[in-house]
Amino acid sequence: MALLPILCYPDPKLHTVAQPVLSVDARIQTLIADMLQTMYEAKGIGLAASQVNVHERLIVIDISEDRDAPQVLINPQLVWTSVETHLNEEGCLSVPGIYDGVQRFDAVTVSALNGEGQSCVIEAEGLLAVCIQHEMDHLMGKVFVEYLSPLKRNRIKKKMLKAQREDER
Ligand code: K1U
Numbered sequence: 001m002a003l004l005p006i007l008c009y010p011d012p013k014l015h016t017v018a019q020p021v022l023s024v025d026a027r028i029q030t031l032i033a034d035m036l037q038t039m040y041e042a043k044g045i046g047l048a049a050s051q052v053n054v055h056e057r058l059i060v061i062d063i064s065e066d067r068d069a070p071q072v073l074i075n076p077q078l079v080w081t082s083v084e085t086h087l088n089e090e091g092c093l094s095v096p097g098i099y100d101g102v103q104r105f106d107a108v109t110v111s112a113l114n115g116e117g118q119s120c121v122i123e124a125e126g127l128l129a130v131c132i133q134h135e136m137d138h139l140m141g142k143v144f145v146e147y148l149s150p151l152k153r154n155r156i157k158k159k160m161l162k163a164q165r166e167d168e169r
């Protein structure tokens with residue numbers, strides 16, 4: 001297994017639209033293992049392949065307290081969304097240290113392939129529903145700060161660029 005570097009906002013590569021996974025083969029199995037290790041090490045509850053510069057439709061999630069219930073979604077498709085929405089506090093491993101509110105559907109149903117390449121349907125609510133929507137946005141090249149006002153987003157962009165310049169020193 002390997003730890004993968006996570007792209008940081010405002011890296012333009014984060015805005016790449018991911019392509020479907022064509023085959024759940026050994027390369028994808030290795031990518032899943034590496035993404036899970038990277039997510040656990042970064043203390044995240046989710047990670048999209050786009051964030052590790054692989055532009056294919058693959059997400060890993062683990063919202064369990066004990067960090068022992070990984071979920072893998074390959075080629076996820078939203079098949080149902082609730083009418084109700086809520087403002088949820090979100091963070092992002094690609095925008096470290098920034099948390100803000102995003103309006104999300106309360107519940108979603110998603111069809112996908114699991115890590116073994118089998119079709120599955122996930123009915124999600126609460127944190128899992130929020131996390132799935134956040135990760136599916138990454139696959140579409142969208143980062144959560146794009147829901148915020150231009151003023152907030154520009155402040156965040158400047159803060160991130162400053163932190164990245166300081167890290168390079
Ligand atoms: O995709 C990512 O960058 C991972 C992200 C997922 C996420 C967190 C919160 C709401 C929606 C999506 C994170 O894991 S951020 C770090 C984190 O563990 C966290 C932050 C806020 C609330 C709960 C967890």
Ligand code: ZN
Nearest residue numbers: 091092093094
């Ligand atoms: Zn994110």
